[in-house]
Amino acid sequence: MRASVIIPSYNAASTLPETIESILPQLTEQDEIIIVDDGSTDNTKDLVSLYLNDRIRYIWQPNSGGPASPRNRGIAAARGKYIFLFDSDDIMLPGKIEDSLAALNEHPDSGLLFTNFKTIDEHGNTLRTRFLDSYSFIKKIQNNPKKTVFRLPTPEPWLYLSKQNYIGTSGVVIPKNIFLDVGYFDEEIQNGDDRGMWFEIAKRYNIIYLSNEYHEYRIHQNSISSGNAKKRATNKIKVLERQLKNSSTTKFQERINREFRLNIRKLLSKNYHDIACEQVNSGNHLSALKSIFRSIAHYPSKNSLSLLMKISLGQNLLGKMRKTKKLLKKNG
Structure with missing residues (x-):
């Protein structure tokens, strides 16, 4: 199997169907979606049951308090050669799977691929296009407007991660065998486990950047609250x-x-x-x-x-x- 799209979900019934619908047109017979429900209390299970088949699987587990555990559960169950990480309220844009796989096959020594993206609000309205363009590292490497695939040799990506986290989770693709080397996401950390993983991979492997937008990252009004x-x-x-x-x-x-x-x-x-x-x-x-x-x-x-x-x-x-x-x- 080629690709496994891992979607951790917690009480995401209001957005998960749209997320699944955005991925479905890109799936071939060699791809799958794995939804890992982290103890939702809404009707996520009922909604997901409408989609289940040989290529769309649903796993339920008690709530873990963070995304690391459901991501690890999905990765362990994945049959695909490549792991696509995706959040349950984001929208996958056309070409994401095929273009990512083409870039990874062209650069087989890479341990991670990430892409540019746009941000949207709760209602799907665009907030900002080409979100990563403002990051200093992206500005530095994106010097050819006609070029869309960038191979980034270590240690430069690792070094720049110590300044800014320029990698968006829903833009990430990782060959499954990489986890055998670097380990899985740290389940003791409820926020920042993704950056920890990027550090570990960028320290050991070259990475790939696709400058086109391949997903819409949803920003909720209450996602940034005081007191946290x-x-x-x-x-x-x-x-x-x-x-x-x-x-x-x-x-x-x-x-x-x-x-x-x-x-x-x-x-x-x-x-x-x-x-x-x-x-x-x-x-x-x-x-x-x-x-x-x-x-x-x-x-x-x-x-x-x-x-x-x-x-x-x-x-x-x-x-x-x-x-x-x-x-x-x-x-x-």
């Missing part, structure tokens, strides 16, 4: 700290490893800064101080130093106010 910075950043920190630890084991030049570690430290600093900002907003100044010190320990950015000053001044002022209040109370 700590949860998101904590998982990202786990991924980044692991990369910081493992970078010393690469065979790349020390100059490249040094730049990689500096970039990772800057990202760690930013994530601890984000946590500190949320803690300040919630009034937890002591925890914010601990977070901002961790931020500065990794990289003393202007933002982190400024926030430290703000927290320190706030703590001093709060201490003075408490002393004044006690004094007034004592003196009647």
Whole structure:
């Protein structure tokens, strides 16, 4: 079998049928879709049952709390040579499967392929075309407007991942045998497990970039909510700290490893800064101080130093106010 499209799903009944319908016209007899239901409580199972056949399979499992587990379950069950990762609310655009397979067959030494894409809102309206064009790495490599397939030798893609995560999950295709080398997605991480995988593959293999748009990435109005910075950043920190630890084991030049570690430290600093900002907003100044010190320990950015000053001044002022209040109370 050629291709297995893995779709993790959790309470996605409102979008999953449209996602499946966008993939179906591209399937041949040598391709399959595997929907892994991560413990949905809506009517996902009933909707998916309308599509099931030899090439469209449905797997249910108890809720795992993140996409890594259902992705791994689907990959393990896949019969295809190539794994297409796809989210349950995105839309696959024409040519994705054939063009990806053609590029991978042309460059068999590649461990991952990713594509450009557009973003849409909850109603399918286009928000932004050619989303990846704004990323510095994409700008750097996309120097020929007539060229659509780019072979990216390691370690450059690995190094740029330490600056920006320029790879969108629904644009990714990975030969199944690559997982035997790098392992599966980290199920202990609820956010950022995908970037962790890109790091591991880009460190070992060349990758391919297709500059045409091959899917629509849906952005929900409530997908970015306040109060979640700590949860998101904590998982990202786990991924980044692991990369910081493992970078010393690469065979790349020390100059490249040094730049990689500096970039990772800057990202760690930013994530601890984000946590500190949320803690300040919630009034937890002591925890914010601990977070901002961790931020500065990794990289003393202007933002982190400024926030430290703000927290320190706030703590001093709060201490003075408490002393004044006690004094007034004592003196009647």
